[in-house]
Amino acid sequence: MKNKIILATIFLFTIGQEITAQTLNNTTSKTKEITLEKIWNGTFSPERMNALNSMNGDFYSLLNRDQKTGATTVDKYSYATLEKVATIVNSENLQDLNSFSSYSFNNDETKIILGTDFKKIYRRSFSGTFYAFDIASKQLTLIGKDIQEPIFSPDNKKVAFAKENNIYIKDFSGNTTTQITKDGKINHIINGITDWVYEEEFGFVRAFEWSKDSKYLAFLRFDETDVPTFSMDIVGNQLYPKQQVFKYPKAGEKNADVTLHMYHVASNTSQKITLGDYEYIPRIQWSNNDTVLVATTLNRHQNDLKLHKVNALKSNASLLLNETTKAYIDITDNLTFLADNSFIWTSEKDGFNHIYHYDFNGEIINQITKGNWEVTNYYGFNEKKKTIYYQSVENGSINRGVYAINLKGKNKKLLSNKDGQNSAAFSKNLNYFINTFSSSEIPPIYSLYSAKGKMLKVIKDNTNLKEELSTYKMSPKEFSTININGNDLNMWMLKPLDFDENKKYPMFMFQYSGPGSQQVGNKWNASNDYWHNMLAQKGIIVVCIDGRGTGLKGADFKKVTQKELGKYEVEDQIAAAKKLAERPYVDKNNIGIWGWSYGGFMSTNCLLKGSDIFSTAIAVAPVTSWRFYDSVYTERYMQTPQENASGYDDNSPINYADKLEGNYLLVHGTGDDNVHVQNSYRMINALIEANKQFDMFIVPDRTHGIYKGKNTRLNLYTKMTNFIEEHLINTSK
Incomplete structure (x- = not known):
């Protein structure tokens, strides 16, 4: 459903030769200090390929x-x-x-x-x-x-686009523009463009699609008139703040009424399509039949998914496929129609995400991939070779590999490196792909491959960055697993370069922990990794653990947190901290934890519920009650507050403010349209009412990422570094 637009990102191209991982681990040459200024001025940024x-x-x-x-x-x-x-x-x-x-x-x-x-x-x-x-x-x-x-019609004669909540079609043959909807109104009716929550949680913006013969335009209409309104004051540089006002359905509140419509170009008329009972229409996609659209619907709990065959000629729909589960079903863009209108579909129906082949009556032909591992990306199907290309974690959940397999599920072949992270950008005819490879020790390498898996040419290998980093005080990530609450959890650990197992070190834990997420991956450094390394060289052990609820270990492991966000994930982080504290080199009296967004929700809960092990926490842009977050994301995992009040309240840090014993830094941007600053304000009030002392850093007008504006990230990470030095490093000496 996404209109593929290539945004400009201009980078220098450099060709070099790969050097061995041992260079990075040669401690004798590591003399340069990592600084916050270098992290945020791009010193350590790898060269990338243009999109x-x-x-x-x-x-x-x-x-x-x-x-x-x-x-x-x-x-x-x-x-x-x-x-x-x-x-x-x-x-x-x-x-x-x-x-x-x-x-x-x-x-x-x-x-x-x-x-x-x-x-x-x-x-x-x-x-x-x-x-x-x-x-x-x-x-x-x-x-x-x-x-x-804007998007061209397949016959190249017209362009459809949206403006001010309405849809228009420009006809180049007569240089005319036709307005095909007229009821669009800000904060009331949206035609052809998704509302805030669809864009954020279902991941698409354009909600209109041309039929293959250019005779029809299918589109979604959002009636958000009765959706509650959220507003934020934007301070800016003006004398008076301005208000940003938009419709935002919080958990349990009214969603937009979304309906499917079919516009007939020749007659200039639209027809509403009836799809039965549903709450969401997260995807629409034309099949290879010019007059058959496939619309996806979900119920409000998001555990009953239906694919509907919509007949554009008759303006009616019939059921193609129905998939249900006890927890929830994720929405993807993997639905692919083959020449005979049979289709590829990915599903967790056997407990792991795999690829399936269905006929156009919704009957399963066969399950193409199988095993106790997850397919993480579907790249496409080569009709001539009857071959499917995909990415998976077959070689371990912290790795990604690119694979080929035939339509019958036979002749599977690994096309990329075995270890590390591999992702493919295939040519349209699937004869070639550009593979992006990295690991924790090797920065991104871009290489040209044939579809048979033969590496033809290295395009870019970031040799200069790797050589430069070999002179910095960088510690290698040590990957392992730790058995917590009966599960082997993925973990990495960073130790100071001059680590001495006979000394004791404060420990600082980083996590995100949201459903289906992953932080422990064998991949190249992001900005936080350099910051964590900087902290390690200051004398801290930094640890990251993916607990229950995170992804790529099967549906049961991921969905165990259903209706209880913040329960099992918190238990795992607390138990892990206690188990690691038993190691002789960990200072059990100086253990901290931090996270952003869901990770901030987690770090706050860990400090409050794990006050016997955690002494310090930083929470950036945290959810503090799932009652404040949007309906689609929250109810996918929690159902509504009306149905599951205890699940919402028993795991809300607001309700445990009186348990604060340690050092707490709360950070939020006031322009966050995603996790509203309301979350932190309510947490602040709860802490005040409990007469608890804490630190806070409110950043005006910044959105969820807290990055826009001169020195914003540098200033934020300076604040967090000083907080850690004061409450973990200095107290451990």
Whole structure:
């Protein structure tokens, strides 16, 4: 359902040779200090490839920018040689468009939509000015200003787009624009664009799709009139703050009424489609039959999923597939229709996420992948070779590999490296893929592979970064498992470079712990990893453990937290801290924990419920009661507060504020439209009422990531570092 738009990200390309992991672990050359300034000024950022767009045939395109002139180009490259074969469009040759920041092709790649002047709305959504460019004639035509999600019709004659909550179709043959919905109104009716909660939790923005023959446009309509409104004051630089007001359904509150509609282009009429009883329509997708759309529905508990075959000619629907479970069903983009309209589907029905093949009557043909491991990504199906390409954790849950298997589930082959993290960007015809590999010791390496798994060429290997890091005080991650509450949990540990097992060290635990998540992975460093290393060199042992409820170990392990978010995950972190405290080199009186978002919810609970082991905690942008969070995410795991009041309240740190004994730093951005600062304000009030002392850091106007603005991240991590030095390092000496 996502309109594939390639955003500009310009990086330098460097080719080098891989050096061995031992270089990074050579302590004799490690003299440079990691500093917060270096972490946040990009010193340790690896070089990455531009986001590439697979084209027809064995080609891909990149959006490039001339650093001197600022001109932007869409350039065409060969997968076979990685060489540029053509410049498709150059902004220097466009009279009305000096530069552009996004592009998307039509089906036969004769036209391109170019976007500029973007204005961010929420996490994934934005409006902008868009043009259509005809490659042959070099003609540039304005589609519209301040519009969203333009997409060509398959016959290339029209473009559909959204503006101010309505849908429009621009017809290039007559240069006319038709408004096909007229009831759109801010905070009331949205046509063709998802509301806040769909965008955030179901992961898509454009909610309209052309039929393969261009005769129909299916779209979703959101009636959010009765959805409760949330508002935030944005301080900015103006004299008076302005209000950001939007509809946000919290757990147990009214959701938008979402309906499916079918627009008939020839008659300029729309018909509402009846889909029976449901709460959500998280996906719509046309099959290979020009007149059959497949719509996905979910009940409010998100444990009853249906695929509906919608007949555009008759404006009716019939059931294609129905899947139910006791807990919840995740929504993916893996539904793929084959030439005969049979389809690929991924499911956890046997306890692990695997690939299945169904016919168009909804009858299962066969289960393609099997085993006590998870498929983590589906890449596509090669019709000629009858081969499916996917990513999985077959070689251990902390690794990712790229695999091929035939439609019958036979002749499985590993195409990538065995260990570390491997992800593939396949050519459209699935003859080649660019593999991105990294591990905890090896920074990202981009390589060209054939679909048979033959490595053809290293594109970029970050040798310079690896050589530079070999001179810094960096400790290797030590991966292991720890048995907690009857489960072998994945763990990594960072020790000071001059670690002495005869000394005692404070310990600082990091986690996220949300359903299906993973923090213990054999992958290259993110910013937090450098910060953790910096802390380790200051004399702290840093530990990360993925407890029950996290992902990639099967449905039972992941879904054990159902209706009890914050119970088993907290028990595991507390038990792990106590078990690690038994080691002779851990200072059991100085153990801290931190996390962001769900991780902040966890670190707060751990400090309160585990006050006998945790002395310090940092919570950044935490949920403090699931009653305050959105309906789709929260109810997926908790059902509604009306149905499960104890699950919400027994695990809310607000209700345990009187148990605070240690050092607590609470951080939140006031512009967080995701986890509202209301969460921290209520926590603050509870702590005040309990007469508990704590530290807080409220950051004006910053969203959930707390990163915009000069020095925002540097300032935040300085605050957290000082807090740790004061309450863990200095007290342990």
